[in-house]
Amino acid sequence: MRVVVTGGAGFIGSHLVERLTLRGDEVTVIDNLSSGRRENLPPGVALTEAEVADLTAIQPVLAGADLVFHLAAVASVPRSIAAPLEVHRSNGEGVLAVLEASRRARVPRLVITSSAAVYGNASGIQQEDDPIRPESFYGIDKAAGEMYLQAYCRLFGLRGLAIRPFNVYGPRQALDAVYGSVIPRFVSRLQAGLPVQIEGSGEATRDFTYVGDLVDGLLLAAVAPDAVMDGRPVNLAAGHAVSVLRLAAVLGEAAGISLPPLHGPARIGDILHSQADISRARTLLGYAPRVSLEEGLALTYRALAGA
Numbered sequence: 001m002r003v004v005v006t007g008g009a010g011f012i013g014s015h016l017v018e019r020l021t022l023r024g025d026e027v028t029v030i031d032n033l034s035s036g037r038r039e040n041l042p043p044g045v046a047l048t049e050a051e052v053a054d055l056t057a058i059q060p061v062l063a064g065a066d067l068v069f070h071l072a073a074v075a076s077v078p079r080s081i082a083a084p085l086e087v088h089r090s091n092g093e094g095v096l097a098v099l100e101a102s103r104r105a106r107v108p109r110l111v112i113t114s115s116a117a118v119y120g121n122a123s124g125i126q127q128e129d130d131p132i133r134p135e136s137f138y139g140i141d142k143a144a145g146e147m148y149l150q151a152y153c154r155l156f157g158l159r160g161l162a163i164r165p166f167n168v169y170g171p172r173q174a175l176d177a178v179y180g181s182v183i184p185r186f187v188s189r190l191q192a193g194l195p196v197q198i199e200g201s202g203e204a205t206r207d208f209t210y211v212g213d214l215v216d217g218l219l220l221a222a223v224a225p226d227a228v229m230d231g232r233p234v235n236l237a238a239g240h241a242v243s244v245l246r247l248a249a250v251l252g253e254a255a256g257i258s259l260p261p262l263h264g265p266a267r268i269g270d271i272l273h274s275q276a277d278i279s280r281a282r283t284l285l286g287y288a289p290r291v292s293l294e295e296g297l298a299l300t301y302r303a304l305a306g307a
């Protein structure tokens with residue numbers, strides 16, 4: 001099968017590319033290497049270094065593709081707030097260009113990555129039919145991407161699903177990202193033999209999802225029955241709420257360091273609780289997360305800390 005992965009040189013994309021290559025697919029990656037790296041790609045994978053919003057550049061790459069995964073995006077809420085127009089070019093115009101190129105190339109199936117950020121600051125367990133309330137430009141572009149996909153499915157018969165991942169972690173997650181997420185920040189501290197620094201009380205919860213489970217879900221989404229590929233959103237997560245305090249404790253165990261965490265002021269605008277209802281993914285896709293938090297964090301610590 002000929003598969004195109006946009007953002008394939010990034011964290012999640014490179015894990016997906018690895019799995020596709022292992023099962024024998026012919027994979028081409030479109031990436032501008034802004035946060036992704038060529039070294040993340042397995043040998044034999046073709047890379048087109050291009051802006052995903054550049055229709056002229058990406059159109060020929062999609063010609064003849066059986067399946068497209070669209071992951072390219074500036075995956076940062078703070079960056080979207082600092083530079084809304086620049087990020088919109090990647091995240092908003094990017095998804096539209098991929099949809100238009102897919103329509104022109106008659107790509108049979110498309111899986112795009114939206115985000116749990118479309119739910120905004122909603123409390124409780126997030127379900128796909130809940131009203132969306134994105135609170136950042138990142139979330140707004142992701143919500144727009146879902147709506148563009150639905151319109152392309154409705155108007156042009158494209159077949160696709162919009163995946164909403166929740167806090168994905170795992171090997172190859174950037175340790176040095178300017179807007180790094182909590183796990184790489186904790187790993188850097190533990191690696192240096194220092195206690196982790198928690199912003200706020202640590203009672204905030206997140207649905208931490210191991211990257212291998214997310215990739216399982218993306219691959220299952222690509223083979224969903226035609227009738228459900230109408231652009232609808234599907235949550236992909238572990239389906240459990242884990243507090244930042246528990247995360248710090250489990251990661252400390254993985255690192256063999258038991259120092260009490262330090263606490264700083266809570267970050268303004270951070271949401272308190274985030275947890276996915278994953279019953280749609282279970283029912284429609286047969287998705288079942290397999291990696292426990294303990295296992296996932298041990299694998300991640302070893303890979304990120306080089307331990």
Ligand SMILES: NC(=O)c1ccc[n+]([C@@H]2O[C@H](COP(=O)([O-])OP(=O)(O)OC[C@H]3O[C@@H](n4cnc5c(N)ncnc54)[C@H](O)[C@@H]3O)[C@@H](O)[C@H]2O)c1
Nearest residue numbers: 007009010011012031032033034035036052072073090168
């Ligand atoms: N990591 C998470 O927890 C998470 C959660 C929800 C959604 N997502 C989404 O999943 C996707 C992958 O995220 P990730 O965590 O692997 O991030 P990442 O930054 O590691 O990967 C994004 C990739 O897209 C590329 N890219 C960025 N802008 C581009 C552009 N304009 N043109 C071409 N390539 C471009 C980057 O170089 C990188 O390789 C993104 O769409 C992100 O929004 C991630």
